[in-house]
Amino acid sequence: MKNILLVEDEAIVAMITGKMLEYMGYNVAAILKSSDEVISFFEDTNTVDLILMDVKLKGNSDGIETTQKLRTKGIDTHVIFITGNSDVKTMEEIYKIPNSSFLIKPVMEIELKKKIEFIKNS
Amino acid sequence: MLQKIVKYIFTHPLVKNIPDSEKGRVILLYFSSILGFLATVGAVFILMPNDTTGQIIQLSFSSLYLFFPFLAISKYSGKIKIAFFLIVCIHHFILANYFGEAAGYQYIYLPLYICPFILFDTKDVLIITGLLSFNFLCLFTLDFTDYSLINFGKPEEESVMKIATSLPFIINFCALLFAIAFSLINFLSDKSFLEKTQTLEIEFEEVFNNSNDALFITEPYNSRILKCNKRAVELFALQSEQDFIDNFGINFHKLPYTNEIDKLFLDSMEKYNQFDYEFEYISADKREWWGNIAIKRYNTQKKESFNLVRITDISKIKKAENDLKKLLTDKDVLLAEIHHRVKNNMAIISGLVYLQSLKIEDETLRSHFIDTQNRIKSMAIVHEKLYKTQSFEAVNFKEYLKDLVTNLENLFSSADTKIGIEIQCDDISLKMDYAIPCALIVNELISNAIKHAFKNKNNGHIVVDFFIDSNNYVLKVQDNGLGIDKDILKQKTNTLGLSLISNLVSQLNGNIDIVNDNGSLFLISFAK
Numbered sequence: 001m002k003n004i005l006l007v008e009d010e011a012i013v014a015m016i017t018g019k020m021l022e023y024m025g026y027n028v029a030a031i032l033k034s035s036d037e038v039i040s041f042f043e044d045t046n047t048v049d050l051i052l053m054d055v056k057l058k059g060n061s062d063g064i065e066t067t068q069k070l071r072t073k074g075i076d077t078h079v080i081f082i083t084g085n086s087d088v089k090t091m092e093e094i095y096k097i098p099n100s101s102f103l104i105k106p107v108m109e110i111e112l113k114k115k116i117e118f119i120k121n122s
Numbered sequence: 123m124l125q126k127i128v129k130y131i132f133t134h135p136l137v138k139n140i141p142d143s144e145k146g147r148v149i150l151l152y153f154s155s156i157l158g159f160l161a162t163v164g165a166v167f168i169l170m171p172n173d174t175t176g177q178i179i180q181l182s183f184s185s186l187y188l189f190f191p192f193l194a195i196s197k198y199s200g201k202i203k204i205a206f207f208l209i210v211c212i213h214h215f216i217l218a219n220y221f222g223e224a225a226g227y228q229y230i231y232l233p234l235y236i237c238p239f240i241l242f243d244t245k246d247v248l249i250i251t252g253l254l255s256f257n258f259l260c261l262f263t264l265d266f267t268d269y270s271l272i273n274f275g276k277p278e279e280e281s282v283m284k285i286a287t288s289l290p291f292i293i294n295f296c297a298l299l300f301a302i303a304f305s306l307i308n309f310l311s312d313k314s315f316l317e318k319t320q321t322l323e324i325e326f327e328e329v330f331n332n333s334n335d336a337l338f339i340t341e342p343y344n345s346r347i348l349k350c351n352k353r354a355v356e357l358f359a360l361q362s363e364q365d366f367i368d369n370f371g372i373n374f375h376k377l378p379y380t381n382e383i384d385k386l387f388l389d390s391m392e393k394y395n396q397f398d399y400e401f402e403y404i405s406a407d408k409r410e411w412w413g414n415i416a417i418k419r420y421n422t423q424k425k426e427s428f429n430l431v432r433i434t435d436i437s438k439i440k441k442a443e444n445d446l447k448k449l450l451t452d453k454d455v456l457l458a459e460i461h462h463r464v465k466n467n468m469a470i471i472s473g474l475v476y477l478q479s480l481k482i483e484d485e486t487l488r489s490h491f492i493d494t495q496n497r498i499k500s501m502a503i504v505h506e507k508l509y510k511t512q513s514f515e516a517v518n519f520k521e522y523l524k525d526l527v528t529n530l531e532n533l534f535s536s537a538d539t540k541i542g543i544e545i546q547c548d549d550i551s552l553k554m555d556y557a558i559p560c561a562l563i564v565n566e567l568i569s570n571a572i573k574h575a576f577k578n579k580n581n582g583h584i585v586v587d588f589f590i591d592s593n594n595y596v597l598k599v600q601d602n603g604l605g606i607d608k609d610i611l612k613q614k615t616n617t618l619g620l621s622l623i624s625n626l627v628s629q630l631n632g633n634i635d636i637v638n639d640n641g642s643l644f645l646i647s648f649a650k
């Protein structure tokens with residue numbers, strides 16, 4: 001598990017999370033801002049080992065809907081949702097998506113590290 | 123003296139409770155009855171000096187006079203009055219037959235008896251006046267024609283008879299005067315009443331037709347419209363009042379009249395005799411509008427039931443209400459967005475602190491940055507909770523503690539040490555002013571306990587308790603670790619963590635007790 005795709009529409013948050021991943025020794029395959037970019041990205045390649053997906057994305061589809069689209073296309077890469085809301089509705093939607101987990105903002109390095117390690121080991 | 127008598131009469135219990143408008147009439151009735159009784163007594167003793175049985179019979183019946191006013195002012199039905207009247211007739215029949223022709227004059231009393239009896243009934247006054255007039259004429263004729271016109275037998279002693287017959291003559295005359303006076307009073311008062319009634323009816327029609335609300339009179343149970351006002355025609359954009367007649371209100375409802383509403387209607391009418399609701403109506407010109415309907419059932423004097431229905435156009439109020447609801451929703455959305463933004467900004471601040479920490483190689487120094495990130499996160503969770511609950515004023519502290527503990531367990535858990543964190547907390551909503559300091563305090567205490575209390579130990583247990591004790595909130599954080607260093611206890615502000623806790627407790631105007639008892643115990647209390 002080396003290549004990680006980061007989907008985050010807020011540049012500053014994307015930068016911080018990207019640096020965090022790099023500091024932890026991972027390669028940020030790309031930083032994408034919208035659902036369309038994600039779908040296009042996976043039309044060209046499928047070399048990422050993990051996706052860090054912000055739940056709230058600008059545009060027509062949010063992170064959960066984007067992941068659902070990926071699943072229908074047969075892309076089964078593990079997705080860690082980064083969410084500012086741990087409300088019941090969001091949690092239920094996340095639990096319905098196979099091969100996914102979540103972290104609550106603000107994400108701290110140690111949390112992310114443990115989460116990735118847990119995914120790697122499971 | 124006269125004033126005293128009048129006062130006594132008017133304050134007497136028999137008169138006091140009579141309506142003011144009837145008092146004068148009833149008092150006259152009393153007088154006429156007493157006068158009638160006394161006159162009869164006098165006539166009996168003069169006419170029947172040697173007939174004790176006749177006197178007793180006559181007196182017993184004459185005493186009926188005294189009951190007339192009571193009958194008149196009481197609520198007796200017409201049937202009782204008729205029965206009473208028949209008794210009087212029978213009495214006269216018996217007397218006439220008992221005393222023979224000599225007592226035939228008793229018949230002339232008949233109208234006199236009826237006079238006070240029916241006088242109170244205003245509708246019969248004119249009839250009585252007529253009867254008395256006839257009787258008076260009879261007496262008058264009798265007096266001058268030697269009784270021949272009514273074919274009474276001649277009395278033995280003419281002088282006595284003349285006196286005797288003059289008494290009923292006088293009484294009848296008085297009664298006639300009374301009757302005429304009453305007739306006039308009744309006529310005038312009836313005329314005045316009629317005029318007033320007519321005026322009231324006209325005024326009522328004016329009020330009914332010029333009301334700003336649509337008014338209807340409907341049948342009580344099927345709500346068929348019987349009458350409506352001009353505003354109703356205008357509001358429902360119909361041509362004339364006739365368009366409503368025999369129509370039904372529910373025909374103008376926008377939505378179907380459901381069984382639930384019907385049940386509400388029936389229950390309300392049964393309990394309160396009225397019904398109040400809001401419906402959306404459609405006028406003939408297809409305009410949709412909101413109306414407040416108020417239905418009140420009433421009974422007429424003829425014991426007929428009707429519904430008085432008022433419909434007020436409340437479209438403007440409804441619009442204002444909807445605008446207000448939208449504003450409130452917008453406010454909630456805005457507040458939610460603000461809390462979301464605050465939380466996101468905190469995430470960014472935390473990230474920036476993290477980025478800064480990446481440049482630090484010294485692990486101890488770097489851990490201070492992580493502590494700062496942790497403190498930011500503890501506050502961010504409060505904003506998240508506020509955002510989630512949509513209350514924006516208070517946060518469920520038990521739910522908050524669960525999230526905070528999960529976060530701290532994620533941060534500090536390791537394969538080497540097993541630390542269990544137990545939350546014992548009542549369901550308490552904590553205002554924003556208290557929630558943030560409390561959040562930071564709990565974060566500091568648990569972080570400190572995890573980092574320092576269980577050195578060289580494989581496991582540990584931390585209990586967080588938050589409850590209300592009388593008028594105070596009490597926060598209790600206890601661990602079974604090494605306890606606080608005595609030197610640190612003496613100077614509570616020696617470390618940043620304890621300094622923060624001390625200042626946050628001060629911000630809450632609370633007290634803190636730190637005890638070493640098989641570990642450390644922090645007891646913080648502050649007023650609600």
